[in-house]
Amino acid sequence: MKKVKMVILLILTLSLVTGCTKNKFDTELSLAKIKSICEMATLKTYYHNVAVLEKEAGSGLAHIFEKDREMWVEYTGIAKIGIDMSKLDIDVNGKTIKIILPAAEILSLDIDTDDFSKDSFIYSEDSIINKNEITADDQTQAINNAQENMRKSIEANSQLMTNAQDRAKELITNYINQIGDLAGIEYKIEWSSKN
Amino acid sequence: MAVKDKNNDLKKVENDKINIVVKNKRRIIPIILLLVLILIGITIITNKKGDIYKITSKSSLQKIIEINELSTVKYSYNAIARKYNGKEEKADNIEYYVKYEGFVNAGIDFNEVDIKVDDKNKKITITLPDVEIHDTSVDIGSLKYIFVTKKKEEDSISQEAYKLCKSDLKNRAEKEDELKNIAKQNAISALKGILDPWLDSLNEEYELEFK
Numbered sequence: 001m002k003k004v005k006m007v008i009l010l011i012l013t014l015s016l017v018t019g020c021t022k023n024k025f026d027t028e029l030s031l032a033k034i035k036s037i038c039e040m041a042t043l044k045t046y047y048h049n050v051a052v053l054e055k056e057a058g059s060g061l062a063h064i065f066e067k068d069r070e071m072w073v074e075y076t077g078i079a080k081i082g083i084d085m086s087k088l089d090i091d092v093n094g095k096t097i098k099i100i101l102p103a104a105e106i107l108s109l110d111i112d113t114d115d116f117s118k119d120s121f122i123y124s125e126d127s128i129i130n131k132n133e134i135t136a137d138d139q140t141q142a143i144n145n146a147q148e149n150m151r152k153s154i155e156a157n158s159q160l161m162t163n164a165q166d167r168a169k170e171l172i173t174n175y176i177n178q179i180g181d182l183a184g185i186e187y188k189i190e191w192s193s194k195n
Numbered sequence: 196m197a198v199k200d201k202n203n204d205l206k207k208v209e210n211d212k213i214n215i216v217v218k219n220k221r222r223i224i225p226i227i228l229l230l231v232l233i234l235i236g237i238t239i240i241t242n243k244k245g246d247i248y249k250i251t252s253k254s255s256l257q258k259i260i261e262i263n264e265l266s267t268v269k270y271s272y273n274a275i276a277r278k279y280n281g282k283e284e285k286a287d288n289i290e291y292y293v294k295y296e297g298f299v300n301a302g303i304d305f306n307e308v309d310i311k312v313d314d315k316n317k318k319i320t321i322t323l324p325d326v327e328i329h330d331t332s333v334d335i336g337s338l339k340y341i342f343v344t345k346k347k348e349e350d351s352i353s354q355e356a357y358k359l360c361k362s363d364l365k366n367r368a369e370k371e372d373e374l375k376n377i378a379k380q381n382a383i384s385a386l387k388g389i390l391d392p393w394l395d396s397l398n399e400e401y402e403l404e405f406k
Contacts (some may be wrong), residue, residue: 020258033271034377038385040305041264041329045309050387061234069245080330085265085385087224092392107266108300109331113358121351126318132245136340139353146213146252153254171263179393182312182319190397 031033039107041138042167045154046112046141049077051146057132066132070124073142076112077150081105083166088172097163097176097187106154109147163168165193210268264329266302269382272376276363278355290344290354295360296337299368300330301378310385312401319390322371323382326375328368333360 051073057066087102121139126132154160173189182189196266250350279288282379307324335357368374383405 017378025355032373034272034374035269036377037266037300037310037336038270038381039266039300039302041262041266044260044262046257046259047254048257049252049254051250053247054249055232055247056245057361058243058245060240061238062242063245066245069206076257079262080262082264088389092395097392108332110332110334111357113361114353118349118351118354123348124247133348135348136338136342136346136352136356138247139351140335140338142250142252145250146254147335150254150373157256160256161308163259168262174306174391175308175310178310179312179390183393184308 001067015020015192021167038085039082040168040171041080041103041107042171043081043160043164045079045081047077047079047150047153048101049146050074051142052096053142053162055132055134055138063130063132065127065129067125067127069126069134071142071171072117072118072122072124073139073146074147075116075120075143076114077092077147078112079106079150079154080108080110081154081161082107083168084148084166089194096190097188098192099172100192100194101165101172104161104168106151109151111143142155183191212290218340261318263306264300264302264383265382266300266329266378267385268301268374268378269372270299270301271369272297272364273369274355274360274363274367276359278359285383286359290342291342291356293356293360294339295364297333297335297360297364298330299328299332299374301326301328301374301380303382306394310386316402317400318402318404319394320404320406321386321390323379323386326378326382328365331365331368333357333364337356 027175053071053073055071056085057068059064081104083102083104087099089098091098123134169191176187273294275292277284277292278290279285280290281288303324303326309322311320311322312318313320335353338353338356340352340356340358358386386405388405390403394403
């Protein structure tokens with residue numbers, strides 16, 4: 001009887017340790033989607049990005065001797081800026097052409113993989129006894145944060161956005177002038193912006 | 196007789212000692228178990244994995260290049276890429292899986308569009324350059340991993356996984372035969388859309404031809 005009591009106590013102890021796990025199921029359809037777009041990218045910008053991630057040591061007995069950690073990542077981010085041509089308005093009235101140009105926007109963000117490698121990452125020293133690892137998810141989160149920061153930096157750079165829009169004007173003007181030269185007509189273009 | 200009594204007494208004392216030890220053991224074991232349970236409880240309650248408490252980043256503009264890309268089709272994809280150990284792509288060799296979201300843009304170089312007008316035959320001929328892939332973009336924030344073999348922090352897996360996903364996306368896009376055809380058709384529609392206001396304003400009717 002006493003042995004039975006001991007076994008029950010042991011089982012209770014084990015169940016406390018293992019605890020309950022909560023299973024979470026996410027189902028996502030793998031979906032290929034082809035969509036028609038009309039985007040004119042006029043500037044390709046390269047940014048030098050540095051991300052710093054700080055991860056604290058865990059608390060409690062299981063994390064004793066863990067150290068606070070730091071990771072630095074250095075890489076080149078690429079952004080393409082341009083206009084959505086589907087929002088362009090063109091009105092031809094004789095020799096006068098009125099064009100309403102949409103505001104420039106960031107069309108894509110990317111990472112330059114030519115200089116993105118293991119050497120791009122630097123880690124602070126970890127404890128020998130109990131490791132506080134910087135995981136792949138942590139690395140991804142840091143780089144994603146840097147990309148978002150790059151996006152905000154570009155959007156705040158009004159000069160750059162204006163340059164992208166002006167470049168679109170240049171390209172459309174060349175196109176119109178080509179038509180004009182061939183038709184023997186000198187067109188006057190009036191520009192206005194949609195902001 | 197006295198010796199015998201003495202021996203009996205000694206035996207009795209020994210037995211008593213044994214009984215005391217057994218009784219004490221019976222009391223001590225539950226106490227030890229209780230202490231272990233309390234210790235485990237404290238460990239579980241106070242145990243907290245280390246969190247990322249700060250991410251900071253700085254961006255500085257390095258260079259700007261002028262481009263003339265008219266993208267007319269976007270191919271979006273959610274997929275799972277596999278990293279194999281070695282050249283043979285089989286289930287036993289998988290080191291990890293990485294789920295990602297990305298897109299491919301295709302279109303033409305807008306500056307290379309050539310326009311010819313034949314007044315005699317009332318024909319405008321527009322020659323389009325070849326369709327190209329403009330972007331193979333993977334959203335690094337969408338990367339999720341399942342590891343089959345243990346990876347060390349020094350492996351800096353995210354950079355390897357990112358390149359793997361880009362390559363995977365590029366391969367999938369190349370298998371989509373219709374992608375470049377759709378991009379070309381859309382480019383024709385876009386250019387037609389820009390030209391239509393002129394054609395409407397011309398006194399004579401011109402035929403529009405795309406090559």
